[in-house]
Amino acid sequence: MRLLIALILFTLPFAASPEEMRDLARVAIQAALDQRDGLYNLGVSFYAGRSVKQDYSKAAYLWKKASDKGSLAAKNNLGYLYFEGLGVAPDADAAVKLWREAAEKGHGESQLHLGNAIFHGAGSAKDEALGIAWVMCSIQNAKKNPFEPELGGGPEILALAEQELVSMSSSVAESVLMSAKQITAGLQACAE
Template sequence: MSYQLRREEVVDVAGLQAMLEESPGKAAQAILAAAGQGAVEAQLLLGQILLDGRGIEADASVARRWFGIAAQGGNAMAHNMLGRCLEHGWGGSADLSQAAIHYAQAADAGLDWGLYNLGNLFATGRGLPANQAQALMCYEKAAHMGHAKSMNLYGRYLEQGIATAPSPARAVRWYRRSAEAGDFRGMFSLGLVLVERGQVAEAAPWLEKARVEGNMNFLRAALVTLQGAGPVLMAFAARYADEIERRGA
């Protein structure tokens, strides 16, 4: 199949994404053609399917190049994805300083994921000097934009008083918003604070949902937290341990 992008045609990104679900190979051809003709949104999408290997053979190095091309076209998410490639060494050498630059470009354009990823670098001092106040600002902005992972981290800064006055009540509200938005770490954070308040019955469903939806790295870290958190949480710790064993089998 050939796919010709007419000058007056606007790339239907949603349509291409839907096509990926139904016919990945056909969609990949259409995306590749549109990207080659300069459609920035298609260039971003091409980078993503090359990274994931959806409808096309996975190639992180080529994905990284397409993210770079789309970023040159001013696409904020492309800057964010190029930053991720540079941060994690996908498709080439890792370069945290350059990753920070691209995350900042995405953040300056108002992208919640750019703010979140830039906040993580500020929080950990990777690629730029550690600055908890800057991290807090990034997480707060992204949280107010509805970014679920940032809501959880903003809640943590409020709970622990990192670069701000402690505010446990506000922290709980942000944990709840994160949990309700689907972030398993937010679910876990909410569950823990509810247990601390003696609201174990309300906490249990959130802790269980986090166990089911969380990835292995999260489960291992959560198990350590649960094992050191007192007798009330030991039953949950056992279920998390069983989940880790089940997935590792």
């Protein structure tokens, strides 16, 4: 708790405008109260350097706490930090584990990252059909979910997933694509 209070006090001087300071203070108070959304949003501020000095390790700390409270968006973002080694030691296995947890609950962006990792064998055994299946699932979820961090969908994720699917599809045999379609139909996270 002391670390969180120190974190809050440290963040306030970096806010650029009175409105940004009020927003940051509100989020910081929520985080100090150990509220999932406050932890997640303060992590976003540290990741992006929005009203605070950019600090990936603080983002990772806050997203870990939000992830432990069930935030799918925090699991996705923390997975990205682990995969890229931003503010934490690089750990593709930990990234894939976090993405899988969120992907299985329908988080579209996590499905995209998981599919990409599995397709290339990063942090997981290489399985092109399963990787493509998760990307197809991401496309389905991005189409049906408006952008909301907890759902990980929307037009930006849709465009990235469609681009990734084209790239993956061009490098595999038709039989792999057929297998991927069958796998997608069986993934509970892709069910309507």
